[in-house]
Amino acid sequence: MxxxxxxxxxxxxxxxxxxxxxxxxxxxxxxxxxxxxxxxxxxxxxxxxxxxxxxxxxxxxxxxxxxxxxxxxxxxxxxxxxxxxxxxxxxxxxxxxxxxxxxxxxxxxxxxxxxxxxxxxxxxxxxxxxxxxxxxxxxxxxxxxxxxxxxxxxxxxxxxxxxxxxxxxxxxxxxxxxxxxxxxxxxxxxxxxxxxxxxxxxxxxxxxxxxxxxxxxxxxxxxxxxxxxxxxxxxxxxxxxxxxxxxxxxxxxxxxxxxxxxxxxxxxxxxxxxxxxxxxxxxxxxxxxxxxxxxxxxxxxxxxxxxxxxxxxxxxxxxxxxxxxxxxxxxxxxxxxxxxxxxxxxxxxxxxxxxxxxxxxxxxxxxxxxxxxxxxxxxxxxxxxxxxxxxxxxxxxxxxxxxxxxxSLQLHVLAPVKLSQKEQLGPSEAKKTRGPEEEEIGNPEPPALLASASQKFSPLQKLSNMDPAMLKHLLSLDRLLGSQGTQGTPLLSTPRRERMVLMKTVEEKDLEIERLKMKQKELEAKVLAQEAVDPKEKEKRSPTMHQPLARRTVTVAKPLKKAVVIPLQLIQEQAASPNVDIHILKKSRKRKLECLNGSEPLEKAEDCWELQISPELLVNGRQKILNLLNEGSARDLRSLQRIGQKKAQLIVGWRKLHGPFSQVEDLERVKVMSGKQLESFLKANILGLAAAGQHCGPS
Ligand SMILES: Nc1ncnc2c1ncn2[C@@H]1O[C@H](COP(=O)(O)OP(=O)(O)OP(=O)(O)O)[C@@H](O)[C@H]1O
The missing domain is CATH 3.40.850.10 (Kinesin motor domain)
Structure with missing residues (x-):
């Protein structure tokens, strides 16, 4: 040859x-x-x-x-x-x-x-x-x-x-x-x-x-x-x-x-x-x-x-x-x-x-x-x-x-944009560190307002010629990565190759979240199956048992039909408080036990606990959660039940991209939780918020 x-x-x-x-x-x-x-x-x-x-x-x-x-x-x-x-x-x-x-x-x-x-x-x-x-x-x-x-x-x-x-x-x-x-x-x-x-x-x-x-x-x-x-x-x-x-x-x-x-x-x-x-x-x-x-x-x-x-x-x-x-x-x-x-x-x-x-x-x-x-x-x-x-x-x-x-934009144009660190702060802290002309940039803006916001911020002023949707997308990606903390690198100020790597990392994290969600589902299914076989398992977790009193340990992870296990702290406070926004009802129900030999299933009476939350508390709780979703920093969001660091970052990123949440259910669109998980998320957090500023009573 x-x-x-x-x-x-x-x-x-x-x-x-x-x-x-x-x-x-x-x-x-x-x-x-x-x-x-x-x-x-x-x-x-x-x-x-x-x-x-x-x-x-x-x-x-x-x-x-x-x-x-x-x-x-x-x-x-x-x-x-x-x-x-x-x-x-x-x-x-x-x-x-x-x-x-x-x-x-x-x-x-x-x-x-x-x-x-x-x-x-x-x-x-x-x-x-x-x-x-x-x-x-x-x-x-x-x-x-x-x-x-x-x-x-x-x-x-x-x-x-x-x-x-x-x-x-x-x-x-x-x-x-x-x-x-x-x-x-x-x-x-x-x-x-x-x-x-x-x-x-x-x-x-x-x-x-x-x-x-x-x-x-x-x-x-x-x-x-x-x-x-x-x-x-x-x-x-x-x-x-x-x-x-x-x-x-x-x-x-x-x-x-x-x-x-x-x-x-x-x-x-x-x-x-x-x-x-x-x-x-x-x-x-x-x-x-x-x-x-x-x-x-x-x-x-x-x-x-x-x-x-x-x-x-x-x-x-x-x-x-x-x-x-x-x-x-x-x-x-x-x-x-x-x-x-x-x-x-x-x-x-x-x-x-x-x-x-x-x-x-x-x-x-x-x-x-x-x-x-x-x-x-x-x-x-x-x-x-x-x-x-x-x-x-x-x-x-x-x-x-x-x-x-x-x-794309040349790197030096966006290098001075240091928005990411501020995302780590709560809204009030962020405000303190912002100059007056930066005010709009830190807030989630709807698409139409973004161009005007960028005009007020000098390095972005000239970006007004750029397609707003593209600019918004770039900025949100930049912030999303920046919100990873001091280790995060603003996307647009990194060289092309590194940018690719960062974007890949985000993709991998998305996948990881998906994997975790699957795992959680599997675990939930396992627990349910275990309880079906052995009712004692469930009793172990009944409200009469002493549970840790810390607020974050409110156990509502598994939506057990309408029964919710709440912390002892709440039950104790229910007795003390004349203002009753949460009622815990003790109910008896019959459960059919499958028989292996094919004979008629046996019926077994068992106690279950049903939680009733007053509509007022429900509305207030939802509003508080919504406010936090719209105004909270990634750190603030982590104080919510079932919101870890990755989910918090995703929420902040989504907010930057799509504007404020109009209702808590929008969380489903962020793809951080399913409809079912949202239900238990709401219960957990409304209970958590109620426990913090208490209105609870026995039925
Ligand atoms: N338009 C043309 N005018 C004059 N000679 C041509 C013309 N096209 C091709 N030839 C001659 O034909 C012969 C084959 O052409 P060429 O090597 O370009 O073919 P090829 O398609 O590249 O073949 P291969 O796939 O085997 O590499 C060469 O000697 C080339 O000079």
Whole structure:
């Protein structure tokens, strides 16, 4: 196996690009490339329409606001027919594909030679089309989305030897999509990020290949197989992948050309330099606003040269080539399944079935503006591959993506916002520590008021341009994490990676709470079952037994129908107090005992205690709890029965996000307790509050 690159461009920096550049590959093949002419043509395009389009796009976006969902964008599909590689074959009239117009083509129907199969795509490029035609017609228009903070992808697909690498990389005389896109993008970013313009821009590149289901960093081949991950917004990431900053085309070549030599290629019967892996060039454009509101955007461009599908009867592959071919065909098969699942709207899209589809998750049916260039060959021997590629392309054009703007605030904007510590204090204490202009920020605000609140607080003043819902969400997350105490880190002032970790922690805590709730349910069920078997168990916990007198030990955890066990302290005080708001009724009831031998169940009389709370106390108690829920800090909330630290934090977080609780039952919406648990929570706390300022009496 050879690991090498197709070409090497020897160039100076982009500022001093020579008119031609020598290209040589590992086998000593050397040619010249008219890069100056390429640069001139690209730049004139860039200076004209695309820059204006990019600016227009940006205006449109800011007008639209981040809150509105951007319109869906269909995956665009172009088909490129390569010329005969062997000119004599063309002369012999062995063409099996024919272009009809700029969007459609026809191919002979192998089932019926009298017929042809017709296909229509977003664009069709015939065998005479140039690299510039494909680039300008299908790729250049999507580059502007990167400057809007959106993602874009270009994928070259097709059977082996059909011209994918030629389309993406090209030759020195005919540079392909990759050098052209990089040239334009760098030019665009230079112009858009120039002094006096509102944003600063920076570009980084990464380059990887997927070889036999391994993700290999071509910029750092020693790093081994890398993992593919997904962030909370559905963006696909590869932690540990090398990112090189590039400011000029020369920078790009300095990294790209040696890395390309690391790509795995090999000779097959159909292509002397067949790609044995899927090659992925990732270019990220990071934008930071120079002035308020100091937004930050990130656009990601994938330029992908897929390995070709291979019919091993024709490639003559054996041994390693056969193994490589198996991995290539499998991943392309999964790609087909993903496209089908998306088209059929299936609930499960098998992205995870191959590394390729996992990587493409945000490009197919995800957040990117995507273009698929299906390369086909004219020779008859490619007929079946061509039909299969055309069918795949036709299915792909039905796939809908939903690109969105990756926008956030720059870290330094939010760093001074130290709201979190105050959350630890009670409302009155917090008030003392606040300045007058911060007053509104500390209080839970309904969405409409939040923008005005932020205006009063200097670092957030400029955030008023931001979508209020998004801003509110960010702030609430920040506070929620901040309320974890001195160990908590304000979310928005942490670097991106740490932020991810923090958000993951919150998710894990949610899961933990769920687990605890389940456990509690299990325990309750166990206790109930135990009592059903052994009534003595229950008697052990009857009110006549001496229980600890502390207020927090009021035992109402298990809703025993209407019977509630209350502390001895309350019973004693009931006798002393003439004001009776709580009555404890001693009742007898009959319980059926199951008989194992199948005879009639026995009935057993037993005492039970029923608690009656006066309506007035009930209303007062509920109001007190509601006040505490709306005004209490996390610490205050922990004084309530059944509210631990995690629940208290969740309540505070929910309050910040949704505004004040209108009734105690809203706790169910916070998902800290179920309806049944809420009932016992109310009883426990009303009793607790009553015990604190007592109105209780015997019946
Ligand atoms: N449009 C074109 N004009 C001229 N030559 C072309 C064109 N497209 C492809 N070729 C030539 O066809 C041959 C095969 O092309 P290429 O290597 O790009 O195929 P591929 O689809 O990438 O194959 P594989 O999947 O095996 O890597 C190369 O010699 C290439 O120069």
């Amino acid at each position: 050879r690991r090498k690159c197709c070409s090497k461009l020897k160039l100076n920096g982009a500022q001093q690009l020579p008119s031609t550049a020598t290209v040589a590959n590992a086998s000593g093949f050397g040619v010249c490339v008219g890069l100056r002419s390429l640069r001139r043509s690209s730049v004139s395009d860039v200076n004209g329409s695309s820059v204006q389009r990019a600016r227009a796009g940006r205006c449109r976006l800011s007008k639209m606001g981040a809150g509105r969902r951007p319109p869906p964008a269909r995956v665009r599909v172009a088909v490129r027919l390569r010329p005969f590689v062997d000119e004599t074959a063309g002369a012999n009239g062995t063409f099996c594909v024919r272009g009809l117009d700029s969007c459609s083509l026809e191919i002979a129907n192998w089932r019926n030679h009298q017929e042809t199969l017709k296909y229509q795509f977003d664009a069709f490029y015939g065998e005479r089309s140039s690299q510039q035609d494909i680039y300008a017609g299908s790729v250049q228009p999507i580059l502007r989305h990167l400057l809007e903070g959106q993602n874009a992808s270009v994928l070259a697909y097709g059977p082996t030897g059909a011209g994918k690498t030629h389309t993406m990389l090209g030759s020195p005389e005919q540079p392909g999509v990759i050098p052209r896109a990089l040239m334009d993008l760098l030019q665009l970013t230079r112009e858009e990020g120039a002094e006096g313009r509102p944003w600063t821009l920076s570009v980084t590149m990464s380059y990887l290949e997927i070889y036999q289901e391994k993700v290999l960093d071509l910029l750092d081949p020693a790093s081994g197989d890398l993992v593919i991950r997904e962030d909370c917004r559905g963006n696909i990431l590869i932690p540990g992948l090398t990112q090189k900053p590039i400011t000029s085309f020369a920078d790009f070549e300095r990294h790209f050309l040696p890395a390309s030599r690391n790509r795995t290629v090999g000779a097959t019967r159909l292509n002397q330099r067949s790609s044995r892996s899927h090659a992925v060039l990732l270019v990220k454009v990071d934008q930071r606003e120079r002035l308020a509101p100091f937004r930050q955007r990130e656009g990601k461009l994938y330029l992908i040269d897929l390995a070709g599908s291979e019919d091993n009867r024709r490639t003559g592959n054996k041994g390693l080539r056969l193994k490589e071919s198996g991995a290539i065909n499998t991943s392309l098969f999964v790609l087909g399944k993903v496209v089908d699942a998306l088209n059929q709207g299936l609930p499960r899209v098998p992205y995870r079935d191959s590394k390729l589809t996992r990587l493409l998750q945000d490009s197919l049916g995800g957040s990117a503006h995507s273009i698929l260039i299906a390369n086909i060959a004219p020779e008859r021997c490619f007929y079946l591959d061509t039909v299969s590629a055309l069918n795949f392309a036709a299915r792909s054009k039905e796939v809908i993506n939903r690109p969105f703007t990756n926008e």
